[in-house]
Amino acid sequence: MTAVPQGPGTSGSAELRIPGRGAGLRDVARHRFLLKLLVDKEIKVRYRGSILGLVWSYVKPGVQFVVFYVALGIFLGLEQSARNPDGLPNYAIYLFSGIVLINFFSEALGNASRSIVGNSGLIKKIYLPRELFPVSAIWVSAVHFLPQIVILVVACMFTGWSPSLIQLGSAVVGFIIAALLATGLGLIFGAINVYYRDAENLVDMLLMVATWASPVLYSWEMVQRQLGDTALSVYMLNPLTVSVETFHYAFWLPTSDQQFDLPPNFFAVWLPIAFVSALVTVVFGQYLFRRLEGRFAQEL
Template sequence: MRLGGRRRAAGRHAGGRSRDRRASPEAPPTVAAPAPAPAPAPAPAEDYPTVERPAVAAEPVAVAAHRDLSGVPLTPPTAGNGLHAVFKKRYLLKLLVKRELSARYQGSFLGLLWSYIGPLCQFFVYWFVIGTILGLHDNVPNFGVHIFCGLVVVHFFTETFGAGTRSIVRNKSIVVKLPMPREMFPVASMLVSLFHVFPQLVILTIACLAYGWTPDFVGMVALLLGLLIAMLLGTAGALLFSAANVFFRDFSSLVSIIQMFIRFSVPMIYPFSFVDDRFGAAASYYLFNPLADCVLLVQRAFWVGSTPHPDEVAKTDLPPDLLIWGLAMTGAGLVLLAIGQLVFSRLEAKIPERL
């Protein structure tokens, strides 16, 4: 019974599948894809146009491939350093000067007016203490102009020397990252200080004109010599001390002590006649101080002409052959600048790793 039932069920299932096949529509006939057209036969070689190409010389490649670089010395990326390279890259120097000026007066309400306020405050302190309390008003004609001539030179030198000494340490992020002449930082400090000299000269000129001062050729030559000597000395000291300050930060404190002595080592709060009267013939050794010559040259340019008797003052309060001394000190300043550059170049390679 079970076997017969299974056979009948299988028969019904097979019959149902055959009926489904008859009831389903016929499948569409398969259409064969057309055969691809045969590719055209290539043209003979003589049918192609002939294009003449210029011959490429392989000699430079061969030379570059066989060049022997074993004898070429390795140079740092800041090759070509020195003061000459600084002025060849004047665009970088200009950017540093602008950056220094903007950083100095950033967030300041008065801004550039501080270039006038600072020297004027120093002038009034010296004028009151030395002139009024100690009574030098009676011994020195136009004592205020006499002091201010010295302040212009002293402020220019001390600012160049002090800011230049700290310039590399203050800009260590730039010194480490950028391949550039590192002498550029002390030079930029000198140019910023020179920029601040001009407002002081404007004040000095106005004060001298009020006393009837008339500029003359010798005085203008003396002014240029005085500023040039201060510029050379300040840059030389900045180069020397900025490199040394990287290794020993004590040099920045030493500069502050030197700046304090400078104000009393030049004829600013006292006339040169005091030195001449006290030391006599030995007073000529006083002129071996280059900054003293700078102050005397600027006094020749402004102070002497503002006094009631310029010829008499020039004979009694200025040394003879002052311009010759100025030329000699200019040469000494150039020698000191060369020494500062030499020391800086010797220490420059170790500056980044010490910062």
């Protein structure tokens, strides 16, 4: 290799870097201003020409909630009533607390997996830390998540909501698990999607299953009752299952006179496993992303 000439202001230990490869997620922390610009850009572009604008963050989950509540709560009898005493009390709160979290995850992962291809024009022109794009998609989803959580809190207050600090803390941990999982999977599928566009369709299928593979519409006890303890253990290995249950524990359980229990060993076993699984997903996602990002500009 030809020696690099050293100028008056050049360090003799200057490191040669592979073109197109940065320092990973550490670059995102160093370029917080760029991250803010990307988040602002995504929000403005998404609602450009829209009459309702950010109000869609209220409308879309509201329509989804009404459809599921009527179909499952009323028609299929999941709402506790005089004719159905075995149903879930305050099923509306139970349902909406799961919907707001799963909607955040679905939007975050869906947008993150398309973020590199969607910003191909920018990526081909200048170099930016490429992780900024999937991470900015997660932040945009968090912006949309905030008004939904406000509605949830207001609805809970009307039903006598009185949570403990542990319950509120568990909801924060549950959100962090969902955000980490979306970030890790977003890095994975965002990178793969540059080379194989089939990744978008695979993500769409995963998100379609995600709502039904976690206790958003039904209770974990139904899984145990229908499939047994072994199937419940497999079911609890899904970090989204644990994440959704933390929201039920924080928002729904305080409104139901504490009549229902969490899955066995929830805090001792399943919550730590979910958190570690989400972290491992981020680490693997960062590793795969860095291995593939060197040819992003050429492939795009």
